Amino acid sequence: MTWAPRLIEPGEVDTAIDLVGGVFGNGPVPSDDYRAEVREVSEPARTFAVADGGRLVGSAAAYTFDVALPGGALPLAAITEAGVLPTHRRRGVLSSLIAALEDQAIERGEPLAGLTASEATIYRRFGYGVATRFHGLTVDARRVAALPEAGGDAADTVRLVAEDEAATVLPAVWERHWRRTPGEVSRNPAWWRMLALDRPHQRGGASGRYVAVHDGGDGPDGFVVYRVTPDWGPSGARFDLRIDALAAASAAAEAALVGFALAVDLVATVSWPVAPVDGPLRWRLADTRAVQVSVERDGMWLRPLDVATCLAARRYAAAGGLALEVVDARRPDVGGRFLLDAGPDGAACGRTDREAEVVVRVPELGSLLLGGVSWAVLRDAGLVDERVAGAVHRADGLFRADRAPWCTTDF
Secondary structure, three states, rough: OOOEEEEHHHHHHHHHHHHHHHHHOOOOOOOHHHHHHHHHHHHHHHHEEEEEEOOOEEEEEEEEEEEEOEEEEEEEEEEEEEEEEEHHOOHHHHHHHHHHHHHHHHHHOOOEEEEOOOOOOOHHHHHHHHEEEEEEEEEEEEHHOOHHOOOOOOHEEEEEOOOOHHHHHHHHHHHHHOOOOOEEEEEEEHHHHHHHHEEEOOOOOOOOEEEEEEEEEEEEEEEEEEEEOOOOEEOOOOOEEEEEEEEEHHHHHHHHHHHHHHHOOOOEEEEEEEEEOOHHHHHHHHHHHHEEEEEEEEOOOEOOOOOHHHHHOOOOOOOOOEEEEOOOOOOOOOEEEEEEEEEEOOOEEOOOOOOOEEEEEHHHHHHOOOOOOOOOOOOOOEEEEOOOOHHHHHHHHHHOOOOOOOOOOOO
């Protein structure tokens, strides 16, 4: 059967929310708290549904974001809230919804689509590649002591703020943070309102949220949002502090905020579920074993919808050119041969008749775009075809990023 996704009607917003909420285990009738969160950030003009016999059986939506690249940014169709009733799985419903969202993104001039995947085996076949990864960290707060040469944490520049001040400070700090963090995305006012709801079902048994702000020379330049789980054991207090969000305009502000979290009274462990994979914390400590990685996982997946625009929008670590062929099985018009003229100050890219030096499929290009994996690693995995000797080494010299891409926005 061929499905025909359509935009939802104004009265179907809650129906679509309930459908997807049920698919993701929130019960046959999701809670009012869940509905309130999703409704706050929903974009009905970007929400598609599939109906069977007059009943919605699948739905998927997109958020309107920009995503940071090394030295640049691009509009992103952030695919979200995708679900199909168990009665209609494996019948092409999800494929039709993804195609409709991508078609709309192309019409809107968005050169990238992205998502965070509930299951790792689904989206590569649609052309999406892992672009960011993250670590889940657990830190023994009672064993942390910075190396003398690492300098202090300047915790006196950190202060707790109430929610009314946070409503102004957090969005302003975020604007500085996401632009310097390849892989991170912009957030509109609705997103901040949704986060401020702080519904109990998001707390995981922990407290309501605390917000601490770092004051730099020109005002607030960082924040950490955290929760505390009290534990009064027989040997005394052993609280866990969970970092829910950390954003900073500089490495110094980030270090001060992490140092503040590690020094909160009664805290024995600090959990950071979505930490950068290349963060400097471990290197600043005398006892590096105080930091344990509990998980490493994929974060955001990217799919180029306009290859030339994607490659021209970022800056590169060196000057040079590269002729590449992109293979896109689902959208052949997206693929083709391209000539990249790259440099630290910008780049140009367009279609070419030149023979390709490297051949890559579109999911791998999504992984390479932010510098989160090297061309050499993908070549050795059998996912990049090097047609000209030395081309992969040259590509790695161009695409090398100063920091690993990191996305903390869960969509």
